[in-house]
Amino acid sequence: MEMTMRWYGSQYDTVKLWQIRQVPGITGVITMLYDKQAGELWPQDQIHALKEEVAQAGMHIAGIESVNVSDAIKVGTKDRDEHIENYIKSLENLGKEDIHMVCYNFMPVFDWTRTELARKRPDGSTVLAYTQEAVDAINPSDMFASIKGEMNGTVMPGWEPERMAHVKELFEMYKDIDEDKLFDNLVYFLKAIMPVCNKYDIKMAIHPDDPAWSVFGLPRIITSKEKIHRMMKAVDDPHNGLTLCTGSLGTNLENDLPDIIRSLPGRIHFAHVRNLKFNSPTDFEESAHLSSDGTFDMYEIVKALYDIGFDGPIRPDHGRMIWGEVAMPGYGLYDRALGAAYINGLWEAIDKAETRGV
Ligand code: DNO
Numbered sequence: 001m002e003m004t005m006r007w008y009g010s011q012y013d014t015v016k017l018w019q020i021r022q023v024p025g026i027t028g029v030i031t032m033l034y035d036k037q038a039g040e041l042w043p044q045d046q047i048h049a050l051k052e053e054v055a056q057a058g059m060h061i062a063g064i065e066s067v068n069v070s071d072a073i074k075v076g077t078k079d080r081d082e083h084i085e086n087y088i089k090s091l092e093n094l095g096k097e098d099i100h101m102v103c104y105n106f107m108p109v110f111d112w113t114r115t116e117l118a119r120k121r122p123d124g125s126t127v128l129a130y131t132q133e134a135v136d137a138i139n140p141s142d143m144f145a146s147i148k149g150e151m152n153g154t155v156m157p158g159w160e161p162e163r164m165a166h167v168k169e170l171f172e173m174y175k176d177i178d179e180d181k182l183f184d185n186l187v188y189f190l191k192a193i194m195p196v197c198n199k200y201d202i203k204m205a206i207h208p209d210d211p212a213w214s215v216f217g218l219p220r221i222i223t224s225k226e227k228i229h230r231m232m233k234a235v236d237d238p239h240n241g242l243t244l245c246t247g248s249l250g251t252n253l254e255n256d257l258p259d260i261i262r263s264l265p266g267r268i269h270f271a272h273v274r275n276l277k278f279n280s281p282t283d284f285e286e287s288a289h290l291s292s293d294g295t296f297d298m299y300e301i302v303k304a305l306y307d308i309g310f311d312g313p314i315r316p317d318h319g320r321m322i323w324g325e326v327a328m329p330g331y332g333l334y335d336r337a338l339g340a341a342y343i344n345g346l347w348e349a350i351d352k353a354e355t356r357g358v
Contacts, residue, residue, distance in 0.1 A: 001310055001312065002311075004027070004315045006029070006030045006031070007020060008157075008331070009032070009033075011035075014327040020333070025341075025344045027062070028063075028313060029059055030064070032064050033047070038069060039072060039073070039083040042090035064099060065207075067090055067094075071173055073189050074186075075108075077173070084189060087193060088192070088193055092199075101269055103205045103270050104206060105206065105209070106186050107158075109218055110159075111159070113130065113135070114130050115130050117329040117330075126329075127321070128330050132283070152326050152327060154328035156328060174219075179219040183230075197237075197239040201239075202239060205268075208222045209221070209222050209248065212249055228264070241267040244264075245271075246301055247272060247276055248272075250295075264308070266308075271312065271314040273298070273339070274316065274339065275289050275298060286320070286330065299346055316337075317330075319332055319335025320335045
């Protein structure tokens, strides 16, 4: 594995590249052209400039999160083929710049969903949290308004104000889309992009739906082991892979995370590793990464990744807001640095136990 951290670009991120560089073991960042709308072309010169900026800071781009897939592609409207053409050209430009891993999602309307961005924990830290009760009580078009005051002045991925201004139209677009249609549109998209992925060895890593069930009646197709395998089989190419996101798949306590990992050797191209603490099956908060602070056994998760020979980028995922930091919720420097150090420690211990027979 390669330890990385997500970085939104100098224009948008409160965290600087030089700070990320000082986190022990981090050699790469996961980044994107943050001002590009889904469906838009990523020009090679802009990718090149981003790559140079990261290289100047002594790191490299370990992958992209995300080249977003437009709603036209997800819904299958008449603009879909044009957007897929742009997507293919963007992948080609990334390949030419020697970038070989792309994370994306196929979630309708909302990317990830949380109902609180700053729930206070007993130690005074704040975390992202979710309760089904809060989702059930709110009209989807009010969702953005209800959390925007907690965004610390940042633009959160998937919750861009321009996009949220059209929530009603977005819901209208998806009104005839059920799980099967959404799945067919995903397969159509993947089949169209596989040739360019093969040509440039670009590993596509779909992000699971977060939370791993339907919200606001919208269809969700990447929520369980069974559904992930259905997708892997439908386009059975090693470049069609998964972002193993423990915090997303793990929202459903029936998902056995180490078992899912072990069932997908060679198809996990990227890992988001974090813990969740459940107060009830439908009320969870994003605790510290440490096993004892949450519900997941982080040792078993990292061990499963190690055992399947996972060699892609890994990143600590959402962190708590600690030590007075003001940053994009989930994406401050301090707690993610602690997360990276912890995962590195687990990995080293597992590796030494395996290779030294300790
Ligand atoms: C949330 C992230 C997601 C993820 C996208 C991938 O913090 O994990 O926004 O980047 O779903 O396209």
